Amino acid sequence: MRVAREGLPYIALAFAFAAVAAFVGRPWPFVFLALAACIAVFFRDPSRTAAAAEGAVIAPAHGKVTRIDEVAENGYFGRRVRRISVFMSIFDVHVNYAPVSGTVEYLHYRRGAFKNAMREAASAVNENNTIGISAAGTPTAVRQIAGMIARRIVCRCTVGDRVRAGQRIGLIKFGSRVDVFLPLEARVLVREGQRVRGGETMIAGIG
Template structure:
C-alpha cells in the first residue's frame, strides 16, 4: 500500500503517540487485561490513520467530453443551483461525500487549463450539510477544457477536516486523472457543470475516483 506524501508527518506523530502509550502502559500497568486493551486501542488508531492516507495507483481511461469522479465516496447532491463565486449563474451541481474511511486523494475530473484557483477560510460544519459548500473552509478550482467548456471543482472541509491541500495553480495544465489535492479526514467534493451536462450518476451511488464517469459535457 502506497502512503500519500501529505500523511508522512501525521503518521509520524501518530506513531510517536502510539509508542508512548504502549511504553507507558508497559511500565505502569500491572493488570495484563487493561494493559493489553490500551495496546489494542493504540494499535487500532495508528492503523486507521495509516489507512486514511493510502494513495492507490489507478489508471484513468481518458474519454472525450467525460467528467470523471474527482474523489471516492457517495453522491449526495444532484441539482440545479446558482453558483455565486465564479460563474454567478445556474449550474448543475454534483456533490460527493467522503467518509473518514474513503481514500481522500482528489483528482482532476477533466483535462484543460486552470483558469481560477482560490482558497477560502471558513467554518467546519458537517460536510453533508448544504451550507458547507459556501460556508466551510474550501478551495475552488475552475478548469477550461480544450473545447472551451468550463467546470468548477470545490474541495470542502468537513467537521473533522482541518486542512485542504490543493495543487492546482492558475495557468497550469490539468490532466484528467492526475492528483489535484488531498483533504485530511471527512469532507466532500462539489462539481459545478454546464446546465446541458449529461449526468451519469444518481444520488446514493458509490463512486470511485478516476474510475467512475460523472457526466458528459
Template structure:
C-alpha cells in the first residue's frame, strides 16, 4: 500500500447525517470540560465514536446481475425461507431471506443488494426489540424497498433495533438504483433483511461477517451452488 493510500484510508468520509450528532457531542464535551477534565475526555471519546459510527467509506462492488451483495456491514444472523412483510405486496409465498445485523460499531450506511427500479417503499411503525431476534422482522419498526431486478422482485427491509430509533431512506419509488448504491441509514444499531426469489442461492452462512456493497450474499443462475461451511 502506498503512502497516499494509507493517508486516504485514515480519513474515511463522514456521512452528512452524522454531522449534527458529532457537533452535538463535541459541544457537550466542551461544556463538560469547564467542570471536569475527566468528563471532557469522556466526551472526546464519545465524539470520536460518533464520528466512527457515521463513517461512509467507498466500496468496490461486483457488477454482475447474477450476484446479490450485502446491504449492510455486520454479521449474518439469518439465512432461510420466510414470508416477506405483507405491506411489500410480494405475496404469502416464502422467499429466501438473508439478514445482516449491525451493532453500534458497524458502518450503518445501507446499500442496494441488486440493481433495478424501485417500485415501492413502505414504512411501518412498530416495536424496538433486539434486532438480532427473529421476531424483529415482523414486530419492529421497519422500512422496506421493493426493487424490480433482472431476476425478479427483491426487497431490502431496514429494521430498527433496541437502540436504533431512526430509519433514514434517501431514495424514492420510481427511481432506478444500481447495485451497491447507498439508499439509507439506521441509527444506532439495527438490521437489514433481504428477500430474494427462491431461484437465488445463498452464498453466506449464519455468523459470517458481511461488508455492505462488497460481500456476495447470494447468486442467481443454474450454476449457483450452496457453499460448504466449516465452523472452527
C-alpha cells in the first residue's frame, strides 16, 4: 500500500514510541504498532486512473457529494459559479487531485477557523487554500478546506505549473472538504449524496 509522504513522520513517531515501550518492558508496543497501521491507512495514496474524455472534470477528493449549488466566487473567478462540494471523512483517502488538465494561474491560502466542514460557512471562514486552473481557457478552481479535525492543508503545486486531470495536487490531513468551482454552464454529472472516487469519478463536463 502506497502511503503519502506527509504521513511518514507520524508513522515513524508511532514506531519510535513502540520501540521505547518494548525497551522498557511495557505492553504498549502493540498499541503504538496498531496506531502506526491506522495512520498508514489514513494516509494511503492509491493509484487512480482519470477519465480521458475531453472536457471531463474529475472528483478532486474521495468522499460524498454534500452540496451542488450556485455561489459567488470572488477570488479567481470574480463572479457567480457552480460549486460541487465533496466531504472527506477520516476514513476516506485524504489526497486531493486536479479536477482538470491545465495551467495553475491562481493560488490563495487563507488562515481561518476550524469549524465543521459540513456547514455552509466553512468555505468562507475556515482555513482554506484555493487553486485556480485554466483548462484550455476555461477557468476551474478547487478549494481545500480544513475542518474540526483536519488542521493542516498541503498544496503540491505553484502558479505556472501544468497539471493533468487526476494528478495529485495536495492533501488535507485527517479529512475535511474540497470544493470545485466551475462556470455556470458546466454540465453537472453527479448528485448530492453520491459517493465519488477522487482522481477517477467524472463529476462534470466543461467546454
